[in-house]
Amino acid sequence: MKYRHRAAALAATAVVLAGAGPAAAASSSPAPSPTPSVAIPDGLYGTTDPTYDGVWRQSLALLAQESVGVTPADKAVAWLAGQQCANGAFAAFRADAGKPCDAKLMVDTNSTAAATQALAALGNHDAEVRKAVTWLKSVQNADGGWGYTPGGASDANSTSVVAGALAQGGETVPNLRKGGKSPYDALHTLALPCDGKDAGAFAYQPGKKGELAANADATAAAVLGLLGEPLTGSRQDDSASPAACTAFDASKEPEKGAANGAGWLAEAMAKDGHLTSALPGAEDQPDYGNTADAIVALSSTGLNDQAEAPLRWLEGNFAQWAKDSGPAAYAQLVFVANAARGADARDFGGQDLVKLLNATGPAPKAVEKKDQSTASAEKKDDDKGLSPAYTIGGGLLVGAAIGFVLMVRGRKRRQS
Structure with missing residues (x-):
């Protein structure tokens, strides 16, 4: 879902639909344009051009605020809800929300799913959530998944963010079938086999010849x-018995597929403590957004030990990336701080992510004050179990065991 910073990818998709050329690689993550081509609406988070990521960044910002006890400004929530079309879908951005959506407007599954997650988490938006859920279900592909645009080829990112939205909207995801296929079946077709290279990883989409290439x-x-x-x-208890990549039945044991993916991510970050972005014609560079998403994935499967070194690396290196990228990046970091063991959104690498996020948009109605002594005590308790092989100051993990317990214990679920 999620997921990398989406502005460049959404722009590339628009270019493709206009017939102007191929989309950028799924791993690209440049910052959005610093010069807005449209006026920034009152209530919207961020100061960069919202054309390709307005709904996405607003949704992530509101999700992050809700997760740390911040009550967003009414106008911020109203802006997001007002972006919805009558049929329940969302576009990346509607400059004139008072104008009805027409056939020329490019609505998409990612913006709709992100907005659904945010509105469901905030509460008191049952009608909007239900309309969005209904629309998302109506554009499910025959393979059980979703593409970025209605009818587009299914991809792992779109299918996953929609699955999360539908779960938030009260749907039982494994039962959502099209042509007998569920979203988990669609994801299973994108899983690299356990007996080959990059075992356990997932591809964004199949290649031209049906080949699968691992994509972080x-x-x-x-x-x-x-x-x-x-x-x-969501933060999970430590996995007690790491396991290697194993074949799985998507309809009966999706957790095994998640375990395989988490194991591959742990191995991919073991050497440098972060993921690397390889852009065509450019030198390899750290991939901050995907590293953040990978940490959330590891912590959500209980691989807290394997998430430790990437977490410390991100705490020591996130500042300029987040400042350049804006509210969606700060939101991703809040998700990391909430999910990762030993992390605190109000003291992440010495900075308060909550304040930094709040400063990118309208002042919130209320901010829950967490007792600092309690927060410090919780952080110390989390840190007690760390191996001496980790250095809080930023040392990198030399080696990481991969896998996780196949039974995910105590998994948390939000309800709309």
Whole structure:
């Protein structure tokens, strides 16, 4: 779902639909344009051009605020709800929400799913959530999944963020079948086999010849999707018995697929303590957004030990990336802080993510004050179990065991 920073990807999709050329690779994550081509609406988070990510970044910001006890400004919530079309769908951005949606407006599953998750989490938006859920179900593909646009080829990211939204909307995801196929079946077709290269990873989509290429962004998304988790993920108890990649039946044991993906992510980050972005024609560089998503995926499967080094790396290196990227990036970091063991959204690498996020939009109605002594005590308790092999100051993990307990214990579920 989730997921990388989406502005560039959404722009690339629009270019493809206009026939202007191929989309950027799914792993690309440049910051959005610093010069808005449209006026920034009152109530919207962020100051960059919202054309391709307005609903996405607003949804993530509101989700993150709700998760840390912040009551968003009424106008921020009203802006998001007002972006919905009469049929329940959302576009990436509607400059004039007072104008009815027409056939020329490009609505999409990702914006709709993210908005659904946010409105469901905030509460008091049952009508909007139900309309969005109904629309998402109506555009499910015959393979059980979803593409970015209605009728587009299914991909791991879209299928996963929609699955999380439908779970938030009260649906039983395994029972949502089209042509006998569920969302989990669609994700299963994108899973790399356990007996080959990149065992356990997920592809974004099949290649031209049906080949599957491991994609970190898609893998992190698929982990949450197979667990029915929203973009926020959820902190789980430590896995007690790591396991290697195993074949799984998507309809009966999606947790095994999630375990496989989490194991691959842990291995991918074991060397450097973070994921790397390989853009065509450019030198490899750290991928902050995908690293954040991967940490949430690991923590949501109980691989807290394997998430430790990437967490410390991100705490020491996130500042400029988040500042450049805006509210969606701060929201991703809040998700990390909530999900990862030993992390605190109000003291993440010495900075208060809640304040930083709040400062990117309208002042919230209320901010829950957490007792700092309690927060510090909780952090210390979490840190007690850390191995001496980890250094809080930023040392990287030399090696990481991979896998996780196949039975996910005590999994949390939000209800709309």
